[in-house]
Amino acid sequence: MSSHTYDYLDGNAAAGELSAIFAMDVTIAEAQCAHCGAIKRFAEAHLYMQAPGVVARCAVCEHVLLRLVNVRQRLFLDVRGMTYLSLNASQSQESA
Ligand SMILES: [Zn+2]
Numbered sequence: 001m002s003s004h005t006y007d008y009l010d011g012n013a014a015a016g017e018l019s020a021i022f023a024m025d026v027t028i029a030e031a032q033c034a035h036c037g038a039i040k041r042f043a044e045a046h047l048y049m050q051a052p053g054v055v056a057r058c059a060v061c062e063h064v065l066l067r068l069v070n071v072r073q074r075l076f077l078d079v080r081g082m083t084y085l086s087l088n089a090s091q092s093q094e095s096a
Pocket of ligand 1: 035037
């Protein structure tokens with residue numbers, strides 16, 4: 001009965017919000033869950049939009065990977081739920 005009752009989107013839905021912080025597309029990055037160790041593309045995360053801000057949860061264990069909240073024009077980013085985020089550096093030049 002403790003399972004989440006809210007619907008979620010996939011991590012791609014966070015692309016717009018995260019582009020305010022990251023110059024690179026984080027949704028195609030690989031992330032390791034700090035709780036279960038699963039390594040998946042961020043786009044595979046379960047994204048909950050019902051909170052004040054966005055919450056991304058691990059697709060395997062539902063542990064929180066990332067929280068992003070905008071409070072009075074300040075962005076708060078919590079990434080404690082990820083051991084790392086691995087980005088393809090060659091992708092950073094494609095902004096044209
Ligand atoms: Zn996990």
